[in-house]
Amino acid sequence: MTCSKIFSGDLPELTNEIIQYFRKDSSTLYSCILVNRLWCRLAIPILWEDPFSIPTQHYHCIKTYLCFLNEDDKAKFNEYGINDNLFVSNTLFNYPSFIKYLDASTIYNSIQNWIITLVDKCNHKLRNKLGNLVYRSLLELFIENEGYLYFLNVVLSTSYLHKYFDDNLDLILQNPNLTYNIRGLIFGNRFNSFRCVFQNTIPFLKFLYSNCNLISTFCFEFPEKLLTNNSLIENYLSQIIISQHNLKEISFGYFINLYNPFLSLKNSNCSNTLNTIIFNNIDFN
Template identity: 50%
Template sequence: MACSKLFSGDLPELINEVIQYFHYDYKTLHSCIFVNRLWCRLTIPLLWEDPFSIKSPKNYRFIESYLHYLNNDDKVKFNDYIINNDLFPSNTLFNYPRFIQRLDTHKVCNFIEKWAVTVGSTSTTKEQHSSYFIQNTNLSSSQMSNFTKLVIRSLFLIFIENGVSLHSFEVIMFNHKEFEYFDEIFELILQNPNFIYNIKSFKLDFNTITNNITRFSTFLYSNCNSISSLHFLFPSYVENYPTEKCLAQIISSQENLKKILFGYSEFPLHHSLLSLKHSNCSNTLNTIIFYHIDFGNIVVLSEAFNHLNVLESIHIIYCYSLDSKFIQQINNITKPFKLKSLFLGFLGEVDESLERLIQKSGDYLENFGISNDESQQLLQLIMKYCSKIKYLGPIRLDNQSIYLLLSLIENITQNLSYLIIDAFNVDYSSIILKNLGQILPIKLEYMYLCLTINTSDLEVFLKNSQNTFIKKLLIRNIRKEESGDIFSYIKEYIMKKKKVKYLAVSETFHGRNEDLFFQKDKVKEFQLHDIQVLKYFDLFIDIYDFINETY
């Protein structure tokens, strides 16, 4: 009875909770819109709140759904470039622009460029086919760039005119072209501050300081005070004093800042760190992430941290100068230093400063990785002081550290959920496969194995890991001539016994990559066993994204 009411629409609040559970599961959400009108009405906003973040879409035609909302004057501007077979249909089932909640300028530009390619191509597939086509397919690069700029500006104008108030806005610019695209929308945003007035999450990632970047930063601290998550990645090797001072003003102007990330800076961060002492931040900020930061010139850590009253997690990801001067600042902090993540790159020798840091953070540390030749000493320290590791890897392996890694995994199975093992060496791969399966926990959220796989070793691993369910399994096999076919073993021990939910497999042989996702017959066979095969890079977890989404 309850189930029939659920599908008939008699329990709308409960239905909405069910649909919200499938947030970002686009395949399931697409199925939901066909249940009935109520399910469709509740599902459509989720499908359209962040369409530019969909990984590997079948096509980019949703952009055309937005362009339907252009006014007549703006439609005329497209006449120099494209012909639309449907000539901008006037009616759509929903006001799709109103649903947009999250925008990332890099992704928007990338999607528009790919859509422009399909518009200009005469050889698109049926799924990619567009109702638009470019009048002259031999457009110069500058003409194509102007067309892309027109589309970008048109989309942002459509969002603004439809009363969108963004929840999340990411401004990401890696090349000259993306700076030009940003300039197209910059004035629009300045003229329409309500568009980003209520943003809760903001990210600024750029590699060159321009006048518009500085103006935009000034605009932010004058108009946006509701940001709860702020990510600021500085341009590397560029003196960023003016921009860093603007960041300090942005921080001080926020009323509910809970998370902040500092990335790619070799400079002191003096103003931005001291701005954390502001009363708004001191009683709201609970997460700080340092990403590729050089602590060598930073001297105000203890002064800033001693004012943070509700700080619950600190994350240090591939940072530098974790030396005695840095540790002295940590020791001067009167509050607990709750280091949850420590990922280390090049360090040189491991000294007592780093040992004191790990010892001080042992009760808090949950995520650890080391891509350094000193991994043996560091693994020993982790085994000695840290028992709550949930995310482990990558770990640089050698003859000694490989066995320390296996011992550590066995010691932390109670908490371990994410395991990343990267071992190109044939001998190390064999040791891993022969000894890993029997020490895995009953359940893993994610496991990534990058190995040179011998099939007999793989069979040993799969047999020994039969008691472990892995939600997301990612395998990269560096094949040798004598390696053999791994799929018969994956089929026997993973597919038939349903030991994973999501699977990705990539094999590299003589420099050529083969992704299981594109082997459609095999993919269908896995689907029959309720295992979803994804593209390798769609299942791959980036540390930056993992920390950002988890904390």
């Protein structure tokens, strides 16, 4: 009797708890959306929390997202040979509002894979210009549709990732609601350019300690030579730590001077919540 009520939708709270168990099982969630309207309504938001990580969907979701653009924004794609016929015309859900996880590298790769299927004959410079347009359009859609993140991963490992981040950082800085609720943050630079570190990192770190104080897991990694004599990064990192109220795990990677960050751990709001400190490629000598 109970099973029949669950499948018929008579016990929505219990049904929701059951579907939550499938959060990491995308294939089962896809099956759930075929059961009935209730199961579909409960499963779709979970599937679209982190669509770029789903192997079978990672770049197909871009076409669905872009259908939410207004006509003027869609017209920007015409110069690249992308017309309105490529965008999904009818959608049942407000998919951009469901976003919860953003990984800059994964999104970049998804965008590049999507572009290759459409305009594989365009030159490299034009392809990167189009990629930047898609990247910015996605961020704008997440913001306009009131999406908010639980997890943000920004590891800048190539010059192209740096350019995407640099060109679109203004959207993040001007719209704090997108990142206000983040619980997990990975931020790092693996590209060999101090200029990129200084230009991109400082404004972002200032923004984080001013607007994000709910982080429970924080990973920060930069190559040693990029942090030499750069006390600004260390000071802002300390400010981020001090501003947190529920920090449980922190990870330092490729870090040169841990004195100030460690001192801030002792005096921070998270002194009663922190239970894990991880060191990755740290030279304690």
